[in-house]
Every structure is written in structure tokens, then in C-alpha cells.
Amino acid sequence: MSHASPKLHNAMWPGLVGKEPGTDNPPISLDRMLELTASASVNGKKFDGIDCFLFHPHTDPDADEAALKAMADKVASYGFNIGSLVAPVWPGTVGDSAMGDAEARKKFVLAVEKACRIAKIFNQHGVRKYGVIRIDSATGAAGWYDNPEANTKKIAETFREAAKVAADHGERLAAEGEICWAGMHSWKDMVNLLEAVDMPQTVGFQADLAHTYLYLMGYNAPEHALLKAGYKDAEFWPAYKQMTDALRPWTIDFHVAQNDGTVHGTGSHDKTGKHCPADDPNGKLDIVKCAGYWLQGAQERGIEHICWDGCMFPNSMLETQQTWNTILGTMIKVRDAHGWN
Incomplete structure (x- = not known):
């Protein structure tokens, strides 16, 4: 059955994450990412909007109101909405570790504050009507094991301070599990x-199909693995249900993606669940069926759009129009199976 909701968005950050100037995979401009997204079409259906990365070179987090309105005008000229926004919370951008010292944690909150300011301008413009602000702890997993209880408490305190800022702006924060x-x-x-x-x-959870697949395998936390290598299909679905039952009540933002069971990192990005093409023959996920586990009750949790994420694809793949048509086709199947009107 064809459904009108949730709206289908494409992420802009695959043009930035893992990209480095002067390499075979330099950053891809926002203009080019918009062109590729707008050109995708499947049986006359198109993407409804984009999710944005609030850092250079796509977005200056300190841009003045006029520059941000001009960006909003550009996005709207394609008939797109802007949905969720990625706050620049990492060291080397605006922010710093949510698990760091007082100064680092202050920078983290500042990054969320800047994201909320931009969100307000987009909202007032009219190009943004839904979506959340995405965060993470902005620090690697290894150091957390030095003192798990204290470090979780510290991250939680930082998130709470950021959440107070977000709530004052009428925004919600989605913590991306990777x-x-x-x-x-x-x-x-x-x-x-x-x-x-x-x-x-x-404060809720942002679920990504590629990233959460590695949760099942306990890649950085073997003590919490739900599956072992070589698992059977009959073992997969009960494990997937256990994980999604625990996280779905928190899930307020959702990324459609594929994973081949491996980790990947390029540029400055640490290794995480590898994003694969939607039709990758080595993909471990039945994308449409897995998405249904996360999208149960999505409307009640305020989800109005879903987004594709294909971070760290080589530029040659991103520059191929068929890549985006295949992605859009997959998104449409997800909406047809689990959407609403």
C-alpha cells in the first residue's frame, strides 16, 4: 500500500564524513548533494527533503541569519524540507567530549546551542517543520571502560545540560547509537x-540500521552480544526483537541503511558499522523487515520522516545517479510497508 508518511529524506553528511581534501574522496559540496538528491526518481516519486550537517564546508555554525535564510531558500527551491540537524559536537568542530573536563563539556553544550539557533531560523523560514537535533558523546569507546559507571554519569550530565538548552528552543535531541x-x-x-x-x-535515540546491526554482534562490547558469527536466520530475529524492544521506546529519529557485517572508518572517523549500498549482495539486513521493528509506533513518538544514511561511500559511488535511485526505491518500500496516511 502506498503511504504519504513518513517523509523520505536524504542525508547530506555522506558528502563530508570520512572525506578529506586532496584525496581520492574529497568533500562533496552541499550544492552537489542537493543536485544528486533532487535527480533521484522512482516511478515519479522523489525525495521529500534532506537532513543537514551543521559544520563546514556545508554549513557555517556561526553563519549570520541572512546566510542561513539563503541556505534555506536554496533547499526549498528544490521542493525539499529540512528535517533533522547534526550538531557539531566533536573535538575540532565547535564541541568537545561529553565525557571530558568541565571546559570540554561546556563546548559540547555550546555546539547544541548553536544547532538550536540554526534550527530556529530554519523553522521560522518554513523550510523545517519536523526533525530533531542529533548528538553523540563525541569521544571514543575505549576510554569509557576505565570507569564505566562514572563515565556514563558524566555523559548523562552533559546530555542533560544540552537538553535544557534544546527544550528552551522547543527541540529534541537524538543520541545516535554507534x-x-x-x-x-x-x-x-x-x-x-x-x-x-x-x-x-x-532526549531519545537515533537508530541506524547499519550501526545497530553491530550492536547485535557486540563488536565493542562482547559482554552484550546477542549473536555469534555464523548465526542462523532463526536466531537473528529473536535477537533483533530483544534489541529493538529495548531501544524502540526511545527512538525518535530513524536511518534506513545496510551493513555487510563489517566495520569501516575513513578519514578522521573511527571504525563503526559499515554502510553499504542498498542493494549490496553482501548486506546482512532485510532492510524493509528490519525497519518495521523500529517503526512500530513511530507516529506516536513524533517521527515524521526517515532518512537514508550511506556514510563513507566512495565518491565515485555517490556521484552515480543510479545509487540514489536504488536508495530512494528502498526507502519507498520501507514507507509502503510501515508508513501511514
Whole structure:
């Protein structure tokens, strides 16, 4: 059955994450990412919008209002909405580690504040009507093990301070679970962190099919693995249900993706669940069926759009139009199976 909702968005950050100037995979401009997204078409259906990365070279987090309105005009000229925004919380951008010292944690909150300011301008412009602000702990998983309880408490305190800022702006924060982020590197630790933050109206979970697949395997947290290599299909679905039952009540933002069971990192990005093409023959996930586990009750949790994420694809793949048509076709199948009107 064809559904009108959720809206289908493409992420802009695959043009930036893992990209480095002067290499075979330099950053791809926002203009080019918009062109590729707008050119995708499947049986007359198109993407409805984009999710944005709030850092250079796509977005200056300190851009003045006029520059941000011009960006909004450009996005709207394609008939797109802007949905979720990625706050520049990492060291080397605006922010710093949520598990760091007082100064680092102050920078983290500042990054969220800057993201909220931009969100407000987009909202007032009219190009943004839904979506969240995405965060993570902005620090690697290895150091967390030095003192798990204290470090989770510290991250939770930072998230709470950021959440107060977000709530004042009418925004929600979605913490992206990836095996590379401290305190968020396993499904169980992610639940523990969200419970420690204890602000479910403002802080939730951003689920990505590729990243959460590695949660099952316990890649950076073998003590929380739900599956072992060589598992059978009959073992997969009960494990997937256990994980999604724990995290779905927190899930307020959702990324459609594929994973081949490996980790990957390029540029400055640490290794995490590898994003693969939607039709990758080595993909481990039945994308449409897995998406249904996360999208149960999505409307009640305020989800109005879903987004594709294909971070760290080589530029040659991103520059091939058929890549985006295949992705859009997969997104449409997800919406047809699990959407609403």
C-alpha cells in the first residue's frame, strides 16, 4: 500500500564524513548533494527533503541569519524540507567530549546551542517543520571502560545540560547509537545512558540500521552480544526483537541503511558499522523487515520522516545517479510497508 508518511529524506553528511581534501574522496559540496538528491526518481516519486550537517564546508555554525535564510531558500527551491540537524559536537568542530573536563563539556553544550539557533531560523523560514537535533558523546569507546559507571554519569550530565538548552528552543535531541561512541557503543549501554539522562521528552535515540546491526554482534562490547558469527536466520530475529524492544521506546529519529557485517572508518572517523549500498549482495539486513521493528509506533513518538544514511561511500559511488535511485526505491518500500496516511 502506498503511504504519504513518513517523509523520505536524504542525508547530506555522506558528502563530508570520512572525506578529506586532496584525496581520492574529497568533500562533496552541499550544492552537489542537493543536485544528486533532487535527480533521484522512482516511478515519479522523489525525495521529500534532506537532513543537514551543521559544520563546514556545508554549513557555517556561526553563519549570520541572512546566510542561513539563503541556505534555506536554496533547499526549498528544490521542493525539499529540512528535517533533522547534526550538531557539531566533536573535538575540532565547535564541541568537545561529553565525557571530558568541565571546559570540554561546556563546548559540547555550546555546539547544541548553536544547532538550536540554526534550527530556529530554519523553522521560522518554513523550510523545517519536523526533525530533531542529533548528538553523540563525541569521544571514543575505549576510554569509557576505565570507569564505566562514572563515565556514563558524566555523559548523562552533559546530555542533560544540552537538553535544557534544546527544550528552551522547543527541540529534541537524538543520541545516535554507534559502536565508536563512549557509553553508546552497545545496545545495553545505550539504554543505560538514556535512563541515566532521564529526560524522555527531550532526549531519545537515533537508530541506524547499519550501526545497530553491530550492536547485535557486540563488536565493542562482547559482554552484550546477542549473536555469534555464523548465526542462523532463526536466531537473528529473536535477537533483533530483544534489541529493538529495548531501544524502540526511545527512538525518535530513524536511518534506513545496510551493513555487510563489517566495520569501516575513513578519514578522521573511527571504525563503526559499515554502510553499504542498498542493494549490496553482501548486506546482512532485510532492510524493509528490519525497519518495521523500529517503526512500530513511530507516529506516536513524533517521527515524521526517515532518512537514508550511506556514510563513507566512495565518491565515485555517490556521484552515480543510479545509487540514489536504488536508495530512494528502498526507502519507498520501507514507507509502503510501515508508513501511514
